[in-house]
């Protein structure tokens with residue numbers, strides 16, 4: 301058993317762009333769910349809009365990177381408005397139902413053959429990376445050390461991805477300790493009380509939905525850069541993984557989503573590496589390689605359950621807060 | 627009722643709550659006879675034909691009523707008379723089937739709740755709405771009006787709102803000191819007792835310098851020790867020039883601090899008057915006893931004794 305490779309591959313995930321993407325999407329959900337109390341079950345839809353908005357803008361319209369970025373962000377603002385206008389005046393559960401359905405609609409629109417020339421249908425899109433690579437100021441060669449050694453493009457991608465995560469985390473941290481954040485947290489506690497104090501609750505909920513959604517959309521772009529854009533990546537399970545990360549780290553925290561994402565990906569990589577090799581070595585004779593892949597998700601689920609049971613407020617959550625949750 | 631009580635509240639004297647100072651009553655509020663819907667010399671709130679039905683049940687059907695400015699007005703009536711529903715309608719938390727009403731001369735029909743509050747008509751709730759997982763101080767700061775930092779983009783530039791925040795903080799601390807909550811300022815509101823939450827909700831409402839304060843059962847579930855100070859606070863509101871409209875069941879309290887009493891029964895205003903005279907009005911006694919008689923067998927015994935004791939208090943006092 302090659303433990304070195306198992307641990308090495310797990311360590312790679314610590315700073316991989318995918319980990320950054322999940323961290324950013326979870327940060328968006330922290331804004332929605334942890335701070336505002338909005339049940340957005342359509343974060344995968346926001347991510348899909350980012351990935352497709354970016355890829356289509358470059359492939360079909362030949363936009364520069366910043367133009368493609370703005371298209372993705374614009375699409376998610378429109379998406380948030382469409383979701384929010386009819387539901388944010390209603391009880392919280394309506395938003396949950398509408399977002400879960402809308403995210404599926406988005407995914408199916410990208411999957412359908414009708415728009416295959418633009419969306420690539422079920423095969424998705426690829427070949428949109430050159431524009432981003434062209435911005436790379438790093439000379440060719442390898443950078444980093446140990447398991448974190450990468451070529452120039454991958455290093456550039458990691459720098460950009462994690463810079464965005466850090467900037468977003470600072471933004472969320474600053475805005476949540478401002479009077480705006482106070483209103484937002486008040487809405488989570490009791491929106492009628494906040495309304496009675498003269499705050500336009502509807503507008504605040506909309507702003508929160510847009511803010512968290514845009515973070516999800518940018519996460520979708522980061523997610524798309526190391527791979528192809530494939531519609532099946534944006535299923536509801538993606539949203540649930542991001543919720544798992546959020547609850548793991550602490551719902552109303554800034555560091556929680558980031559560290560939660562790192563733990564999630566490191567664990568997933570560790571378990572799948574371990575099981576794949578265990579199957580190879582004949583330790584699990586009743587299993588095929590595919591079943592092994594599924595087992596690693598089960599093990600990650602069990603590990604997350606254990607953490608949530610022993611630390612229900614999440615890793616960074618405040619125990620005192622939880623004492624009052626009935 | 628006392629499930630939330632902390633030891634602080636429980637060392638309470640048993641005599642009826644009486645304000646520590648003898649309240650100064652405001653008189654000469656109305657024009658003509660003190661009858662339901664009578665005109666006021668200087669009304670702050672004027673309600674016309676406001677009706678609200680829930681299915682077949684008419685919860686509120688107020689033809690005309692005026693609330694005087696600069697005075698403490700009590701809204702009384704048996705359980706289910708429609709007092710809370712009327713509060714919800716007047717503050718934009720519920721929409722009437724029809725009707726109109728003005729606050730300070732401005733029409734409020736169709737105005738959303740947050741705008742009503744911004745205009746200076748602030749309410750509290752029968753079931754206290756302290757924001758549990760916010761600190762007591764954050765609860766207070768949320769009450770301040772027109773904050774620069776409540777704008778999403780300006781929120782990111784603390785230098786724009788830091789001074790304002792400090793001023794609000796000082797004001798909040800001042801109010802908290804008056805309400806004897808200053809030592810709790812960094813605690814979660816969820817850790818307060820029921821009575822302290824009522825105090826916090828009232829103090830929070832005052833952060834916006836309202837002109838009309840509407841309190842829905844401010845004393846319900848509050849221990850007598852705190853009732854005392856709540857009474858003083860309500861009297862203080864008037865002393866500071868605010869108008870008060872409050873719903874209350876405790877007749878002692880109504881008698882002692884109210885300048886004017888409006889009586890509701892089955893959605894209608896059935897009597898109005900000065901607190902001593904209105905209690906001699908047969909319509910008021912009818913309202914309470916009537917509702918008692920009308921109730922089905924399934925009536926909650928606690929509510930029944932409450933009505934009966936209310937009537938006894940009324941009659942006792944006027945003898």
Ligand SMILES: Nc1ncnc2c1ncn2[C@@H]1O[C@H](COP(=O)(O)OP(=O)(O)O)[C@@H](O)[C@H]1O
Nearest residue numbers: 680683685703704705706707708709710711712
């Ligand atoms: N949301 C509602 N749906 C149905 N009936 C209601 C609703 N709110 C109040 N009611 C009914 O309206 C009547 C007046 O209630 P309420 O205004 O709470 O009375 P009060 O505050 O005077 O005790 C009661 O009969 C109550 O059952």
Ligand SMILES: [Mg+2]
Nearest residue numbers: 709710711752
């Ligand atoms: Mg009521």
